[in-house]
Amino acid sequence: MAHRDGVVLDVDERPEFGQWVGLSLQHMFSMFGSTVLVPILVGLNPGIALFSSGVGTLMYLLITRHKIPAYMGSSFSFIVPMMALMKSTGYPGIAQGTIAVGCVYLLVSLIVTMIGSDWIDHVLPPIVVGPIVMVIGLSLASTAAKDATMNGTHYDLRYFAVAMLTLLVTIAFNMFCKGFLGLIPILLGIVCGYVIACLFGIVDLAPVAAAHWFSLPDFQVPFVTYQPHFYWGAILSMAPIAFVTMTEHMGHIMVLNELTERNYFKDPGLNHTLAGDGTASIIAGFVGGPPVTSYGENIGVLAITRVHSVYVLAGAALFAVFFSFVGKLSALIESIPGPVIGGISFLLFGVIASSGLRVMIEDQIDFNKKRNLMISSVILVIGIGNAYLKLGQYQFSGLAVAAVLGIVLNLILPDEAASERKKNN
Numbered sequence: 001m002a003h004r005d006g007v008v009l010d011v012d013e014r015p016e017f018g019q020w021v022g023l024s025l026q027h028m029f030s031m032f033g034s035t036v037l038v039p040i041l042v043g044l045n046p047g048i049a050l051f052s053s054g055v056g057t058l059m060y061l062l063i064t065r066h067k068i069p070a071y072m073g074s075s076f077s078f079i080v081p082m083m084a085l086m087k088s089t090g091y092p093g094i095a096q097g098t099i100a101v102g103c104v105y106l107l108v109s110l111i112v113t114m115i116g117s118d119w120i121d122h123v124l125p126p127i128v129v130g131p132i133v134m135v136i137g138l139s140l141a142s143t144a145a146k147d148a149t150m151n152g153t154h155y156d157l158r159y160f161a162v163a164m165l166t167l168l169v170t171i172a173f174n175m176f177c178k179g180f181l182g183l184i185p186i187l188l189g190i191v192c193g194y195v196i197a198c199l200f201g202i203v204d205l206a207p208v209a210a211a212h213w214f215s216l217p218d219f220q221v222p223f224v225t226y227q228p229h230f231y232w233g234a235i236l237s238m239a240p241i242a243f244v245t246m247t248e249h250m251g252h253i254m255v256l257n258e259l260t261e262r263n264y265f266k267d268p269g270l271n272h273t274l275a276g277d278g279t280a281s282i283i284a285g286f287v288g289g290p291p292v293t294s295y296g297e298n299i300g301v302l303a304i305t306r307v308h309s310v311y312v313l314a315g316a317a318l319f320a321v322f323f324s325f326v327g328k329l330s331a332l333i334e335s336i337p338g339p340v341i342g343g344i345s346f347l348l349f350g351v352i353a354s355s356g357l358r359v360m361i362e363d364q365i366d367f368n369k370k371r372n373l374m375i376s377s378v379i380l381v382i383g384i385g386n387a388y389l390k391l392g393q394y395q396f397s398g399l400a401v402a403a404v405l406g407i408v409l410n411l412i413l414p415d416e417a418a419s420e421r422k423k424n425n
Helices: 018-041 046-063 076-088 091-117 118-123 127-139 141-149 157-176 179-183 185-199 204-208 232-260 265-287 296-305 310-323 328-335 340-361 368-385 398-412 417-425
Strands: 072-074 290-296 390-393 394-396
Touching: 018 046, 018 072, 018 185, 018 232, 018 296, 018 310, 018 328, 018 340, 046 072, 046 265, 046 290, 046 310, 046 328, 076 127, 076 232, 076 398, 091 118, 118 232, 118 398, 127 290, 127 340, 127 368, 127 398, 141 157, 141 296, 141 340, 157 179, 157 185, 157 340, 185 204, 185 340, 185 398, 204 328, 204 340, 232 265, 232 290, 232 296, 232 394, 232 398, 265 290, 368 398
Parallel strands: none
Antiparallel strands: 072 290, 390 394
């Protein structure tokens, strides 16, 4: 395609080397805050998350034939089951769940190849997706509150002060920063919160000083660092949530279509975009990272910089891989104290929940209809309350149970209740 007016670099255009380095670093740091926050919350190694993010993005670009400027980062949608699994199975269970998520993507990609994608909207309409996304955010509220207030087993007023100051600073960055700074409010909030925590004397810098500049991330590889066992509970807790992240993925593709004036559903095709996303998660599961997915932050960077080049995205991915081997950076990330994470989480988890609410508002869901009320009520209470299902040694999170029930209710409930039909007649 010819160069489009109003675009600095189009999708297939390669920047000069110096410009390439600067643009790729900028893009990588835009993704940095969210990518490392997920492993911090779950208790995974942030260096591995950076590594799997970079490698996953490169694989995505390869599978989509270098046609889509998308970046793969750690997914927030799986935090709830990953936290539960970290306490019960450790990373081996999370790994199997992550790989299962990737396999679901590949399976759906195969189905799309054969019969198209119209059925996805029927199985996952906004009345199902919206409440599930709300559950993902709201079910983590107690975790954020604990990080913001508890120093071990006792309440600490200093922790609460640091969390509140971090929250206020992050809100200020969101509201008042423009341009590139407006794209990285989470990263800026973490940095400022870290400085505030140092002033309050609750940061231990000894591990950072002791860390080597270059070191291998703490890779978790099956049959090498641990002997895998089947954890069906882990697989069934995480795999259903893949259908939720798929809807986000397709939403991102729609926006990219508008932004780049292309139709990625046709070329390279939705089957290729899903396959790329799924393959990235499978790679993450085999090295010790969390599931990855396409990032909305990426779209914001593309829109503001007007740089759509896949070469810049590839460069950002390579920088992510490089920084994953910087030992002092990983140690610095791991030294971020709980109240800083808690303060960021108050905003982040709330934004996730609000995104689910926005899905339903934009689709003008009518809650006067009993069908919509029944589906959303069941998903919200079961998911937020974590009404998990335990069968023998297998345990399925409340989020997974809520997602499955929501899908089933959407498929079997009639459009109108009997009382509504009588009223209308």
